[in-house]
Amino acid sequence: xxxxxxxxxxxxxxxxxxxxxxxxxxxxxxxxxxxxxxxxxxxxxxxxxxxxxxxxxxxxxxxxxxxxxxxxxxxxxxxxxxxxxxxxxxxxxxxxxxxxxxxxxxxxxxxxxxxxxxxxxxxxxxxxxxxxxxxxxxxxxxxxxxxxxxxxxxxxxxxxxxxxxxxxxxxxxxxxxxxxxxxxxxxxxxxxxxxxxxxxxxxxxxxxxxxxxxxxxxxxxxxxxxxxxxxxxxxxxxxxxxxxxxxxxxxxxxxxxxxxxxxxxxxxxxxxxxxxxxxxxxxxxxxxxxxxxxxxxxxxxxxxxxxxxxxxxxxxxxxxxxxxxxxxxxxxxxxxxxxxxxxxxxxxxxxxxxxxx
Amino acid sequence: xxxxxxxxxxxxxxxxxxxxxxxxxxxxxxxxxxxxxxxxxxxxxxxxxxxxxxxxxxxxxxxxxxxxxxxxxxxxxxxxxxxxxxxxxxxxxxxxxxxxxxxxxxxxxxxxxxxxxxxxxxxxxxxxxxxxxxxxxxxxxxxxxxxxxxxxxxxxxxxxxxxxxxxxxxxxxxxxxxxxxxxxxxxxxxxxxxxxxxxxxxxxxxxxxxxxxxxxxxxxxxxxxxxxxxxxxxxxxxxxxxxxxxxxxxxxxxxxxxxxxxxxxxxxxxxxxxxxxxxx
Numbered sequence: 001x002x003x004x005x006x007x008x009x010x011x012x013x014x015x016x017x018x019x020x021x022x023x024x025x026x027x028x029x030x031x032x033x034x035x036x037x038x039x040x041x042x043x044x045x046x047x048x049x050x051x052x053x054x055x056x057x058x059x060x061x062x063x064x065x066x067x068x069x070x071x072x073x074x075x076x077x078x079x080x081x082x083x084x085x086x087x088x089x090x091x092x093x094x095x096x097x098x099x100x101x102x103x104x105x106x107x108x109x110x111x112x113x114x115x116x117x118x119x120x121x122x123x124x125x126x127x128x129x130x131x132x133x134x135x136x137x138x139x140x141x142x143x144x145x146x147x148x149x150x151x152x153x154x155x156x157x158x159x160x161x162x163x164x165x166x167x168x169x170x171x172x173x174x175x176x177x178x179x180x181x182x183x184x185x186x187x188x189x190x191x192x193x194x195x196x197x198x199x200x201x202x203x204x205x206x207x208x209x210x211x212x213x214x215x216x217x218x219x220x221x222x223x224x225x226x227x228x229x230x231x232x233x234x235x236x237x238x239x240x241x242x243x244x245x246x247x248x249x250x251x252x253x254x255x256x257x258x259x260x261x262x263x264x265x266x267x268x269x270x271x272x273x274x275x276x277x278x279x280x281x282x283x284x285x286x287x288x289x290x291x292x293x294x295x296x297x298x299x300x301x302x303x304x305x306x307x308x309x310x311x312x313x314x315x316x317x318x319x320x321x322x323x324x325x326x327x328x329x330x331x332x333x334x335x336x337x338x339x340x341x342x343x344x345x346x347x348x349x350x351x352x353x354x355x356x357x
Numbered sequence: 358x359x360x361x362x363x364x365x366x367x368x369x370x371x372x373x374x375x376x377x378x379x380x381x382x383x384x385x386x387x388x389x390x391x392x393x394x395x396x397x398x399x400x401x402x403x404x405x406x407x408x409x410x411x412x413x414x415x416x417x418x419x420x421x422x423x424x425x426x427x428x429x430x431x432x433x434x435x436x437x438x439x440x441x442x443x444x445x446x447x448x449x450x451x452x453x454x455x456x457x458x459x460x461x462x463x464x465x466x467x468x469x470x471x472x473x474x475x476x477x478x479x480x481x482x483x484x485x486x487x488x489x490x491x492x493x494x495x496x497x498x499x500x501x502x503x504x505x506x507x508x509x510x511x512x513x514x515x516x517x518x519x520x521x522x523x524x525x526x527x528x529x530x531x532x533x534x535x536x537x538x539x540x541x542x543x544x545x546x547x548x549x550x551x552x553x554x555x556x557x558x559x560x561x562x563x564x565x566x567x568x569x570x571x572x573x574x575x576x577x578x579x580x581x582x583x584x585x586x587x588x589x590x591x592x593x594x595x596x597x598x599x600x601x602x603x604x605x606x607x608x609x610x611x612x613x614x615x616x617x618x619x620x621x622x623x624x625x626x627x628x629x630x631x632x633x634x635x636x637x
Binding site: 072074080088090099100102104148157 | 523525526528529530531532533534535536537539540543544547548
């Protein structure tokens with residue numbers, strides 16, 4: 001179990017994020033570039049010093065600023081797989097994987113069987129005597145994993161482990177890596193900018209936005225209850241955040257958001273309210289819908305993407321306030337004569353939303 | 358118009374001629390002495406001279422002292438270069454200037470400075486003689502003088518070499534339980550090896566050629582402090598053939614060092630191996 005509170009200030013950037021990562025599972029730190037993911041990883045590894053906070057793994061206090069404690073990286077039981085793997089180019093695969101064992105004082109002949117076993121478990125035993133400088137991307141990735149895992153770390157840190165691979169290798173490695181991580185007894189922290197990887201790998205997901213935790217929870221929790229625009233985009237839905245409007249002669253429950261007033265069919269709680277609208281619940285109109293239509297937005301079509309790529313439906317991104325993602329059928333596209341740049345009205349019913357606080 | 362154009366062409370032509378003359382002058386200045394030195398040797402005389410005890414003595418002394426000085430410079434220069442390459446600290450600029458100074462200091466001045474520091478009446482002279490160590494006019498003094506002038510060449514090259522190693526390898530080593538010292542020995546030094554070897558070779562060449570500081574600080578005693586450059590100078594006054602023979606030896610050595618740096622030590626080794634196979 002990892003318990004971390006990471007605070008680091010740089011010139012124009014501040015990271016302040018607290019989260020936990022249980023042993024035996026994978027916790028994904030996801031966010032856009034500049035969100036502080038790599039900084040967080042370096043702080044966990046001990047390559048950089050915390051300004052505030054702590055890093056506790058099991059019963060070991062690796063860093064605790066209030067107690068003046070900082071274990072340097074080499075004294076922590078970690079494994080780090082860097083984005084470009086950073087295999088030592090002057091060493092063979094064997095010497096790369098044996099590096100940590102030798103550094104902790106094991107003689108070469110003791111290291112050999114352990115290295116062999118680890119390479120075997122990753123299916124790369126045949127590479128053992130190859131120079132590390134002559135490996136393909138996928139092979140480098142596995143050797144980097146072997147180099148970290150042979151030390152049986154208490155905390156495994158992966159920094160965008162798939163981003164240096166080409167598309168085909170990435171797809172093959174993704175499944176393998178997922179299966180491998182499931183078997184590991186240690187806590188794994190997986191850093192990525194990719195929503196897909198976050199959902200594939202994350203038993204727990206921590207969403208970082210500009211150095212802060214925007215939301216943390218299980219995969220299901222994030223899918224069902226996104227609480228920030230970034231998370232909503234990540235799981236592909238529309239999110240409104242607002243406060244309930246009370247008093248007056250309001251019949252339908254209503255909340256006030258930054259984008260205007262929304263009508264709901266359920267009574268919201270007294271506090272901050274989150275409303276998600278599935279892209280399929282939104283209808284597009286060329287003319288403003290008349291009568292008692294509620295929740296109407298006017299916007300311009302920014303892009304239209306078939307969904308799935310050869311499928312029956314089309315994802316329309318509408319530049320309204322806020323930006324809306326709408327999913328319509330091909331027939332609707334034809335009958336509305338939809339094209340990019342077109343001005344449209346979008347509306348959803350009070351019954352078509354999910355409300356939570 | 359035509360005349361202006363003609364003037365422009367004439368100017369360009371003159372500039373080209375002037376440039377060629379100046380460049381040619383430099384080539385003559387640099388090349389002619391070396392060529393004439395090589396032309397003056399009679400291979401038979403060279404072989405005879407090299408076997409003379411006085412020359413052999415100087416040759417051996419030069420090799421022993423310059424290699425010792427290089428060893429001292431490499432051993433003490435490595436941590437300094439590591440510090441300069443990886444850390445920021447107060448007084449870094451002062452340290453850098455101090456280390457570079459021997460490169461621009463006249464060697465005789467270096468010799469005088471060494472005397473005032475380590476001479477019998479020097480600042481550290483008493484402490485040294487108390488410990489039973491005498492530097493001036495001893496072989497050890499030669500090593501000290503050579504190390505003094507050769508150190509900046511190694512430290513500069515090693516520092517640049519260390520700085521060129523990507524930090525990610527040191528980070529990787531740190532996450533693999535390697536203490537900073539272990540990482541230095543197993544990652545940083547091997548990855549910077551070409552620069553370190555080039556730096557060591559340059560300082561060795563500088564130590565071998567050392568004259569001014571040596572003669573000022575250690576004197577000119579055959580078998581004790583008389584290294585090759587000193588022997589050349591001495592021979593010049595009595596025996597021109599011997600001076601030329603010694604000079605050619607030193608020239609060949611310098612050329613080898615320079616080529617090995619230019620080609621890289623590994624490629625030079627490969628070239629030499631191929632030459633050896635071909636000669637067999």
